[in-house]
Amino acid sequence: MSTITDYIDANKETFREELFAFLRIPSISTSSEHKNDICDAARFLLDKLESLNMDRTELFETDGNPIVYGELTTDPAHPTVLVYGHYDVQPPDPLELWKTAPFEPTVRDGNIYARGASDDKGQSFTHLKAVESYLASGESFPVNIKFIFEGEEEIGSPHLVPFIEAHEELLACDMVLISDTAMFAEDTPSITYGLRGLAYMEVEVEGPNRDLHSGVYGGAVENPANVLAGIIARLKDKDGIIQIPGFYDDVKDLTDEEREAYRQLPFDESAYKKTLGVDALHGEKGYSTLERATARPTLDVNGLWSGYQGEGAKTVLPSNAGAKISMRLVPDQDPQKIARLFAEQVESLAPDTVSVTVTEHHGGQPAITDLSFYGLQAAADAFEAVYGREPLFTREGGSIPIVADFQQLLGAQSILMGFGLNSDAIHSPNEKFALKDFYRGIQTSARFFEFLPKYS
Amino acid sequence: MSTITDYIDANKETFREELFAFLRIPSISTSSEHKNDICDAARFLLDKLESLNMDRTELFETDGNPIVYGELTTDPAHPTVLVYGHYDVQPPDPLELWKTAPFEPTVRDGNIYARGASDDKGQSFTHLKAVESYLASGESFPVNIKFIFEGEEEIGSPHLVPFIEAHEELLACDMVLISDTAMFAEDTPSITYGLRGLAYMEVEVEGPNRDLHSGVYGGAVENPANVLAGIIARLKDKDGIIQIPGFYDDVKDLTDEEREAYRQLPFDESAYKKTLGVDALHGEKGYSTLERATARPTLDVNGLWSGYQGEGAKTVLPSNAGAKISMRLVPDQDPQKIARLFAEQVESLAPDTVSVTVTEHHGGQPAITDLSFYGLQAAADAFEAVYGREPLFTREGGSIPIVADFQQLLGAQSILMGFGLNSDAIHSPNEKFALKDFYRGIQTSARFFEFLPKYS
Known part of the structure; x- marks a missing residue:
């Protein structure tokens, strides 16, 4: 594994520059005037996939924004991982609150500031770079890999479900790998098993x-x-x-075990309030702040x-x-x-x-991944190898409706491997993504591919 | 009087063209970007006053928008009428709902369509043209006249009260004449005695x-x-x-007499609803629609x-x-x-x-004019002479705070001689003013000046 790790370390600057080029494309899906930018972002990813010499790469047109696809089969006996990400971003309004331009990525205090830095260009790009590093370093790739990137996540993925329905065989997989969630706290790797x-x-x-x-x-x-x-x-x-x-x-009410696990999470309510600039919180009576934000x-x-x-x-x-x-x-x-x-x-x-x-x-449907699913074990090991600690298993308040759709249409559970932070200000001005988590994300993804076969 | 009436009839086209030039100036006071237009509108009025060869004309600068003033003393024994109007207008938004551009006055079906057509450029301009007609026709003018036009009515007249306080002698008068209200219905002249x-x-x-x-x-x-x-x-x-x-x-609750007068007003609630495009009305329990709209x-x-x-x-x-x-x-x-x-x-x-x-x-303070005030009698006669019927005495729902201020600071009651209609869509897209009421307004104003001395 060290050759891959070394390759990633040696190519940090290149990876960052590539991500910056991706972030410069204002691929906003909520307003139709950015149609060309959407296409540019899709083509950007297609180019990246093509440069990996995969078995197949393709840009699928839909009635909306294109879907970018790539696959590499190393051995039919290997587990197949479908990596999902989205290349569209939220509008940057209100523009005047950005310290630097939303589509001119800038590093400050170790963070990349740009719309899409965390949600989801920066996070999803880690898996592309992990696969590239594996292949470039000459190691044999231990899983079959498929990539699917859509451009309509921020508007509810209206054309993704029809696409999956029409391409069930193409997309057949043992699990879906998604990085579009957050770690519970800095340096606290987390695997999200529930989504609203x-x-x-x-x-x-x-x-x-x-x-x-x-x-x-x-x-x-x-x-x-x-x-x-x-x-x-x-x-x-x-x-x-x-x-x-x-x-x-x-x-479905929270189980006693889940509520107990919630109580064990390292959560500092007064720091939370301070970060948000509010004196008091408010939510459904009878539940804690974390429960309100994720499970209610x-x-x-x-x-x-x-x-x-x-x-x-x-x-x-x-x-x-x-x-x-x-x-x-x-x-x-x-x-x-x-x-x-x-x-x-x-x-x-x-x-x-x-x-x-x-x-x-x-x-979008809410979703829950079975805590005993083997893919989660490999993901946990990968996090531990890179971050030096076991990940937390948490629920998140956000929605990734596609997780329920993958479950329903492909029978595949999702592994939600978050490298972002809740403080990343996704959907807000000054969205950011920690540069170190971009690199650790690539490393963690590579280790996940390494560890997966031993659990399958 | 017939020379004046004839003069007005002969000059209809000129008067309309002059009003159109006035309406073309987008003198919007609610947003600071129209400062130059505000000044243009003030200068436009000053030019008109100067062309009357009055004893004094002046443009007074304030900390806000300028105040335009003119006076003509014919005989100290004559009653003195202070004509008040405002040259500022509401913003035209939403622009896309205008059938023709708000600052390009257009005549359709006998109406002038433009922002400010009724509120208040068109209505206040009638008095200027009435005085001009009087003077031009060679008749001796039977009252002393003062004009005051402000440019901040739509933003609450912040500098008018200080101006009046500082110029009590300049503005001393026996009554204030204002046309910034509506007739109760078409061809139904109305004098407003109460304002919210x-x-x-x-x-x-x-x-x-x-x-x-x-x-x-x-x-x-x-x-x-x-x-x-x-x-x-x-x-x-x-x-x-x-x-x-x-x-x-x-x-102050409505008196039984007032409520009875309200019941006598020719009001067609189903036509009212139809004009507004609503199926049902809603307001304070225990009051009629007219009471709710004007006296509550x-x-x-x-x-x-x-x-x-x-x-x-x-x-x-x-x-x-x-x-x-x-x-x-x-x-x-x-x-x-x-x-x-x-x-x-x-x-x-x-x-x-x-x-x-x-x-x-x-x-702004609410206001009531004493129904026995002699100026109201002259106004009623003038309306009857031009419109062929006695005016109604009504209360209006809108606010002209300056009416209360004139009462308080100058001890002068106001005569609210409305030539507009409630359907004029003031403050709305497609504001209009009936061309015939613009001309009848000029005639009525001239007759008012004629009749006033006999009551004073």
Whole structure:
């Protein structure tokens, strides 16, 4: 193994430069104006895969953004690992809060600052570089490897499931390897075995057919913004309990063992609050902060708009108001069912003085990986070899809906090997990824491939 | 009088062209980027006043936008009328809803479409043209006239009151003449004797120090947008009663006579709903639609913002949320007191998990003109002479805070001679002013000057 380790050490600068080139592409999937950048990012990955001399590399067009694929079969008897990553990123807004430009990667204090540095370009690139290092160092590669990179993760992967369904044989594997999660804390390697699902909704309240003068009509005509506020307010009670009939019906409660494991996690609530700049936390009554953030469902406003948002005062009674509202889900909640219950409840809360439309954006199933799965053991050993300590097994609050899809469509469990940190500010200004974890990620991935055969 | 009437008729086209030139200036006071346009509009009026050969014309600089002044004393024994108007306009947003450009006045179906057509360039310009017509036709002008035009009405006239205080002698008058209100209905001349006041507030809720990933933190960290919705929702109950302690303490109830007069007004509620495109109305329990819109206080959200408002879905837990909320006030509510009560209530509703800031934009006193005031009789006669019917005496829901200020500082009552319509869409896209009412406005103003001496 030392030749591979040495190869990785010797090529740090090259790897970093390659990642920087990847990060410079503003491959934002949430707005259509970045279509060309999306294609550039896909082609960038295809070039990288092609340079590995794999058995097959291909860029698959979809009705949305392309899917990049590569495979290398070393021996049919070897276990097959499907590496999944996404090359699309979140929008960088609000731009003015970035210390350096989001698409000009910069190293400060040992961190790479750029949109996508952690989520997910930097993290997923580690596996590509691990495979390259293995192959370049002349060692025989001990697993069969497949790569699949999509460009629509941040908009709910609308074309990935149809693609998997249409390519079940191509993608057949023994497990999926994903680095799109965070370590529990710095230098604390973690394997995520549970993920929350998502139902993401948009609520539009329409009142009068135009913006009205609030002096002339105020008091006599229902105000859509006031109505929207009332609807949102009634979706949760003061104890943080979500007020949608049936919402909790399918929630699998945490086991006593899990709650005990939660209590053992090294968590400093006052440091957590300090990092966020808040004096007090708030969440569902009866649960700890970590439980609330990872193993309990939520309802959050993600966006809100109505009327005049500019400087000064405009005396307008707005003709409409809207909100983006999403719910994080836990096993065994079903996003479709929750979306329906949400829509029914919102519609039932709407007065007849306005018209309310509820639409569904993307959703995703929650997921749990079996703690006894052999791939997890190999991953744990790899972490220990590189980080010098056993990883924690944790649940994460975020959603990677594709994990449930891989389970369902390919019968493959996922290994969520996180190299990022919760403080990486993914989806926020000044997203970062620790340079040392980029390199340790490559090393850990290489060791995982090394260790896997002995457990299979 | 017929020479003046003839002069007005003969000069319709010129008057319209002059108004169009005035309307082409985008003198928006709510945003600082239109400073030059503001100055252009002020200079435009100054030029018009100068061309009347008045005794004095002057452009007064203030710490904000300039005040344009002109005076003509015909005989110290004559009554002195101070004409007030404002040359600033509301922003035209949302721009995409205008059928023709807001600052390119266009005539369609007998209406002038432009921002400011009705509020207040078109309406206030009538008095300038009436005086011009009087003077040009060689008739001796039967009153002393003063003009004052300000450029900050849409942002609460912050520099007008100090100006009046500093120029009490200059502005001394027997009454103020203002055309910045609406007729009750088409061809239904109306004199407004009551106006609502205003307290306009901004509420900012600050949560975590940056936008967070709603998966990673959702459920554990308070969401400022959810909090803001909760605060707004609790400011009014389901019967439309405002839930701010002390809010109604100083409200003067409508007299039985006034409520009876309201019932006599020709009001077609189903046409009103149809025009607004709403199926049902909603307001304070126990009052009619007209009472709610004009004689009862309100609380309306004017603007709302938080998090991601773009296309698609962004899973963000926003770091802050804000709202503009204004209250229309009725006699004898005091804007300062109401602003304080509002701030106290909002702060008391805020949980300790966020920080809430309440700031006050402009406010304005409600006002009532004495129904027995002699100026109102002259105005009524003028309307009858031009429109062929007696005007209605009504209250309006909008605020012209300066009416209360003139009363208080100059001891002068205001005559609110409205030539606009409530359907003029002031503050909305496609603002309009009927061309025939622009001309009838000039005629009515001229007759008012003619009739006034016989009542004084």
